[in-house]
Amino acid sequence: MGFDLHINALSKSFWVGSESIPVLDNITLDIKEGEFVSIVGHSGCGKSTLLKIIAGLVEYSAGTVLCGGQDLRESDVHRGMIFQDHRLLPWLTVAENIGFGLYGLAEQEKQGRIREHIELVGLKGFEKAYPHQLSGGMAQRTAIARAFVHKPDILLLDEPFGALDALTRIQMQDEVLKIWEQQKTTMILVTHDIDEAIYLGDRVVINTNRPASIKKIFTVDLARPRERTGHYFSLLKAQIMQEFFDSKKRDPEYYL
């Protein structure tokens, strides 16, 4: 389809001084347009690097990354990225932050687009607030609106809820899911939270330690909205935990 993503034999090394540090090793992954894919792996294995490569923010060393047949070596507004910290500009209001970088539209259309996205993330009434006047969840909602206002084909989420408390995190997961269901943007989420990976993803990709390659991919065969405490959910979580913590391959029921 139009914006399917094809990552083929992707490798990346960073130079630190005179030493080449391999970070990604031979990653091959196809992601369908509109799919929600979660990526989990140990800290430092290269998950953020993979997202930044897809965003066109980091160059890769070998392989190909194609979307709609195009090589993704440069960033553009068709690939939005949301980070763990909101990265809002402190001297701009919520509305100005969301509209920042929204070029090429008539003023009325631009304001309409900003309004639409403020409503989408539930921030009506806070248009004129500055980032320091927002809670962590509201700031992250602004960052989500700022990414969506460009109507990206792919949204890359790098631990976007990592700094939020548990209840806000769950609420934000549902909000992102709602936007994804409405807009059918392809989403790629990096998270350390296995529940979050299963709750949101159509598939959960498990990376090996650095240099990361793909260890295993689980398909989450559960209708939405998902029951976080259901048996299938728990069993899948146990299987994923097993991939991380037990090379002797206990029965997944051990983790339940």
Ligand SMILES: Nc1ncnc2c1ncn2[C@@H]1O[C@H](COP(=O)(O)OP(=O)(O)OP(=O)(O)O)[C@@H](O)[C@H]1O
């Ligand atoms: N610009 C850079 N120059 C050199 N090394 C880098 C650079 N960016 C990342 N690395 C190294 O690449 C490896 C992977 O980093 P990355 O941030 O992608 O991991 P991660 O899986 O996202 O980690 P975490 O889960 O802790 O956020 C690390 O060893 C890191 O030190």
